[in-house]
Amino acid sequence: MSELHVEIDGRGVDVPQGWRLAWVDRLAGIARLDNGERSELVVVEGQGTAWHVNLRGRRIGVQVRTRREQLLAEAEVASRSHGGPIEVKATLPGLVVAIETEVGAEVEEGARLLTIEAMKMQNEVRAPRAGRVVELAVEAGRTVATGALLLRLE
């Protein structure tokens, strides 16, 4: 077990001993997880290092890495944390109903950049930090998916 490093929400988790995962429907990812005392139906999805376990209605993201994969992941995090331009992405899917800034605009942290309507709500997208808008990737009237690039700040 010491060979595998498991993380949930960025925190290391010790893998408990003695749990058995028996596939009920491998294609659908359905399995029974039990340790002789407790037993639970789960849906497991994923491959390689990235897994999701649907347990009691909660979808839990789990990273399962070998020591080598863990070292690579840590190196990547370190290289990513050096300033530079940032991308503002959609945190939910919806319709862009208003753009409240323009390319070249200097914005304060918290300034309203655009409005996305989703699920009958208008959600304001605000600047995560002060900067200059260097690219607008969407226009009003467009639908965006979660994670879609909205604009770049420098």
Next chain:
Amino acid sequence: MRKDSGAVPFDSILVANRGEIAIRVIRACRELGIRSVAVYSDADEGAMHVELADVAERIGPRSASESYLNIGAVVEAARRSRAQAVHPGYGFLSENADFARAVIEAGLVWIGPPPATQEALGNKLAARRAVADAGVPIVPGLLVPLTDDQVPDLSAIGLPAMLKAAAGGGGRGMRRIDRAEDLPDQLQAARREAQSAFGDGTVYLERLVQPARHIEVQLLGDQHGHLATLGERDCSVQRRHQKLVEESPSPAVTPEIRAALYDSARRVAGTVDFHNAATVEFLLDTDGNHHFLEMNTRLQVEHGVTELVTGLDIVAWQIQIAAGEELPDALLEPELHGHAVEVRIYAEDPWNDFRPLAGSVTTWRPPQGPGVRMDGAVREGLQLTPEYDPLLGKLMVHAADRPAMVARLRRALDEMLIGGLQTDLGFHRWLVDQPSFASGDYHTGLIVVEWGSGPELAHDLAEMAAAAATAARASASTRPSAASATTGTATTSAWAAAARREALRR
């Protein structure tokens, strides 16, 4: 229509909707021997409602405004398919009087309340005035629109207060006001939201009644002056002023309160020329007093719980009423049998403010067995698009009494398996174990107060997830056909080695 119902005005219905409610109406059509016509946008070509209908007509591209909200396209589809009546479902064009008029002017039967009635009740502010005149208690507050330059007397209304859109409904254009100085900013925000959602920025202000329960009375009215009151539904479990769980009867409603609710609901319906199906919504305060909120002139999402406790088929009755049938006396105030609840399964993340999610449903195993009803529109592999409502299905259970209902709901939720995206299933599993829900003593603040941003992941659940993922990776990398894998020292070296091999290959 039923063969014994004499002169039948139609034998073919166009269902102007999508998703689970389109399927619900199509099923009623089949049971009545009526031909059903589905409509679909380009996003829904392979959707379940298209598959289940007798005929399907394309009405436009993905965006709702060019398809399901396009009056001309829907009416044209009805003409093309030679449908004789139109059922609008809920949402989309269901409360749009222009649509109802266009349907009627095309010579088709409209399955819903008359357009003039929809219009009269669609303006919530006008409805407040009419209903107050009819002697029904309303939520204290303004009877006239709020203007930008005139400061309302907040001390008379009371704080906290609620800004609401006159043309509103469904929680849109609503803003809570806690301090007088917040009013100008919130007023602009509410106006913007109302303008964009309804094309009308008129807003008004009413007191926020809390703690309160959201209680609604289901009505059916025929074209011969009969009005049926079909019990109440308690819809107090809400997020963003939108319902998530509905039960009938309400644990807070005594026979005396029910009689008072029925009386008010009848008076509200009496302010307009009403027939077909509608729901009158009230807030019930802790003293047992009710206050009128609004009347919805359409089928509600949660109509199924009323069907379970009354034994009536509300959608079939909508169709029969539109065909001119009479409601028999025995149905006007039916006895309520047992207890029913509905939990809405939404593709949204309850641990992130119930934010809607897109993605695909890779695993969908609804529960079965005694007292369980699932109205859904999901097949494994379904790709959700941000264009439409993220409702995946409605899980309903019915049992002899409330404790049995709670136990049955817990059992059904335990059987339900979903994979591919986060849904609010985890919230519902939490809810059934809360003392407030189990006892029935809860109000509209339940989610904000008790759920908040959701419980942290418990240590034992994190460990189980870690065990499942580790074992899944091991069984994936050893033999694709492996039936099981175990965590623990005995097998560690074999599958850690396998994982290492796999990592090197990548």
